[in-house]
Amino acid sequence: xxxxxxxxxxxxxxxxxVALCLFAASGRLTVATSVGPSTAGPKDIDAALASQHTxxxxxxxxxxxxxxxxxxxxxxxxxxxxxxxxxSARHVQDGFLAIEYDEVAELDGAGQPVSMTQFxxxxxxxxxxxxxxxxxxxxxxxxxxxxxxAKRGAAxxxxxxxxxxTVDTVADAGGWYVHWDRRQDGLPxxxxxxxxxxxxxxxxxxxxxxxxxxDKAPARRLSQADxxxxxxxxxxxxxxxxxxxxxxQSLDLQWVGPNAAFDPAKLTAAPAPYRLxxxxxxxxxxxxxxxxxxxxxxxxAGSGTVIGGDFVE
Amino acid sequence: xxxxxxxxxxVLLAASALGATAPATLAYTGDVWSNSDAFxxxxxxxxxxxxxxxxSLARSGLSFLGYAPxxxxxxxxxxxSAFLNNVFYDYAVYAHTHGDNYWAASGAPNVDSGLLQDxxxxxxxxxxxxxxxxxxIKAATMGSSYNLVVMSTCMLGSSxxxxxxxxxxxxxxxSTQREFYLGYAYxxxxxxxxxxxxxxxxxxxGSSDHSRTLYQAFTYAxxxxxxxxxxxxxxxxxxxxxxxNYNGTPG
Numbered sequence: 001x002x003x004x005x006x007x008x009x010x011x012x013x014x015x016x017x018v019a020l021c022l023f024a025a026s027g028r029l030t031v032a033t034s035v036g037p038s039t040a041g042p043k044d045i046d047a048a049l050a051s052q053h054t055x056x057x058x059x060x061x062x063x064x065x066x067x068x069x070x071x072x073x074x075x076x077x078x079x080x081x082x083x084x085x086x087x088s089a090r091h092v093q094d095g096f097l098a099i100e101y102d103e104v105a106e107l108d109g110a111g112q113p114v115s116m117t118q119f120x121x122x123x124x125x126x127x128x129x130x131x132x133x134x135x136x137x138x139x140x141x142x143x144x145x146x147x148x149x150a151k152r153g154a155a156x157x158x159x160x161x162x163x164x165x166t167v168d169t170v171a172d173a174g175g176w177y178v179h180w181d182r183r184q185d186g187l188p189x190x191x192x193x194x195x196x197x198x199x200x201x202x203x204x205x206x207x208x209x210x211x212x213x214x215d216k217a218p219a220r221r222l223s224q225a226d227x228x229x230x231x232x233x234x235x236x237x238x239x240x241x242x243x244x245x246x247x248x249q250s251l252d253l254q255w256v257g258p259n260a261a262f263d264p265a266k267l268t269a270a271p272a273p274y275r276l277x278x279x280x281x282x283x284x285x286x287x288x289x290x291x292x293x294x295x296x297x298x299x300x301a302g303s304g305t306v307i308g309g310d311f312v313e
Numbered sequence: 314x315x316x317x318x319x320x321x322x323x324v325l326l327a328a329s330a331l332g333a334t335a336p337a338t339l340a341y342t343g344d345v346w347s348n349s350d351a352f353x354x355x356x357x358x359x360x361x362x363x364x365x366x367x368x369s370l371a372r373s374g375l376s377f378l379g380y381a382p383x384x385x386x387x388x389x390x391x392x393x394s395a396f397l398n399n400v401f402y403d404y405a406v407y408a409h410t411h412g413d414n415y416w417a418a419s420g421a422p423n424v425d426s427g428l429l430q431d432x433x434x435x436x437x438x439x440x441x442x443x444x445x446x447x448x449x450i451k452a453a454t455m456g457s458s459y460n461l462v463v464m465s466t467c468m469l470g471s472s473x474x475x476x477x478x479x480x481x482x483x484x485x486x487x488s489t490q491r492e493f494y495l496g497y498a499y500x501x502x503x504x505x506x507x508x509x510x511x512x513x514x515x516x517x518x519g520s521s522d523h524s525r526t527l528y529q530a531f532t533y534a535x536x537x538x539x540x541x542x543x544x545x546x547x548x549x550x551x552x553x554x555x556x557x558n559y560n561g562t563p564g
Binding site (some may be wrong): 032044046050053054057092094095096097111112113116126127129131133138140148153166168169170171172173177179189190191192193194197205206208209210235236238239240241242244259260262263264267281285288290291292293295296310312313 | 322347348351352354355356357358359360361362363366368369372373374409410411429437438439440464467469470472486498499500501502503504508511512514515518520522526529532533535536537538539540541542543545548550552558
């Protein structure tokens with residue numbers, strides 16, 4: 001039996017299993033069913049989250065938006081991204097990422113995108129990316145060469161960069177990520193950055209800008225000592241029901257996005273502006289460390305309340 | 314394979330005899346498994362909400378691509394036996410839990426990657442009790458092929474991972490089969506995985522005719538940036554193997 005017939009067999013078996021489940025549900029047969037459909041957890045939360053999993057696109061007539069096309073052309077040519085034989089433009093309301101943008105795609109003869117640019121409502125670039133694969137050429141650039149390419153690329157895309165970037169190698173595929181992490185009032189904005197991906201041959205695959213709206217800094221800021229006390233109290237409260245132990249790795253001020261990490265009631269909340277927070281990273285100790293790498297908590301720097309967090313599971 | 318073939322033929326005959334009124338269409342089953350009990354208050358001291366987010370997102374994404382019915386579980390029904398008993402029927406598999414590249418039973422340097430089942434209500438994970446090894450999964454698949462496998466875990470997208478092979482997906486980026494494996498190479502913040510997967514599914518949702526490819530969705534999502542990392546040794550590194558021209562639809 002080859003792979004295809006095996007696939008057909010399991011499709012038929014699965015369809016048969018569905019039929020048997022229907023019989024069982026109607027009471028005509030009594031069969032034990034293993035885990036199957038409709039076991040996905042709280043349906044009310046699922047339904048609420050489903051409304052975020054939508055994306056609506058409105059076509060933009062090319063002749064109506066010469067400004068958009070001009071910006072797209074400039075970025076495409078500045079980054080030496082491939083041009084298509086045709087192109088399309090659309091306004092996208094992206095419920096998944098809770099953002100809106102205008103998108104211009106360069107299309108090949110088969111209608112497949114070869115590159116794409118996205119711009120926010122102010123006309124600033126969000127991302128430019130090429131979709132072809134790097135050919136296995138012999139030209140190889142160095143880390144410094146990659147930084148040079150990235151600097152030129154960011155400038156060509158109209159993005160300001162300050163200071164020295166951080167450089168990470170790309171796992172498996174090779175090449176580099178060169179990124180300038182955003183700071184506001186000298187403090188990092190978590191996740192915000194200008195990021196350039198450079199192929200091993202020095203060409204640019206993508207340029208992106210992530211820049212969230214920031215709330216006003218609190219008039220009175222929690223001191224590090226007070227933040228440390230608040231974190232200790234919080235972690236102690238965790239230990240009570242679980243017996244879990246944690247070791248504080250770092251406690252730094254950052255601008256962060258409030259989220260639902262510790263509060264299911266906020267799972268469907270709209271994204272809020274970033275707030276200044278003390279960010280505590282706690283490393284589990286003991287058996288928990290076998291499967292949880294880090295627990296990170298955001299303590300609002302003004303109110304001292306928990307406004308979100310993150311986990312490495 | 315011969316025993317499996319005989320068993321399949323027997324079951325097929327039995328199923329066709331029983332299922333005279335069975336649906337005429339083929340089922341392209343997908344399973345979405347999320348470990349949540351290990352990340353609840355009795356283990357962590359608080360309830361981690363990310364498993365719910367990832368589960369809901371994956372179910373939405375696989376459903377959009379046409380996988381149906383969708384099984385799996387969020388929580389205690391995500392057991393090793395449920396996973397292994399169902400995986401043969403699957404065309405798509407998503408798992409959100411702890412994953413790693415463990416040493417094989419034969420010892421280092423051989424790797425037998427694994428993921429942890431949900432430990433059950435009121436329990437925390439124990440590697441010895443809860444691990445589902447890639448070798449066990451491979452045996453349960455009986456050599457069948459898979460369209461889309463998403464390991465929303467740490468480490469199972471690294472070049473050392475043996476998980477793709479459990480689903481017969483070769484670690485190449487130039488496959489011509491209808492197959493795609495997605496995983497993360499290093500330790501990964503949940504928020505980053507969720508942001509990436511949101512962008513991935515969003516891009517695919519942009520074409521109701523499924524003209525966009527999984528590779529394009531991957532490339533777009535990765536290009537967006539904005540991914541927090543736990544430390545400088547763990548840059549955000551999703552990875553893929555499979556067919557760059559495949560659109561992810563089942564069959």
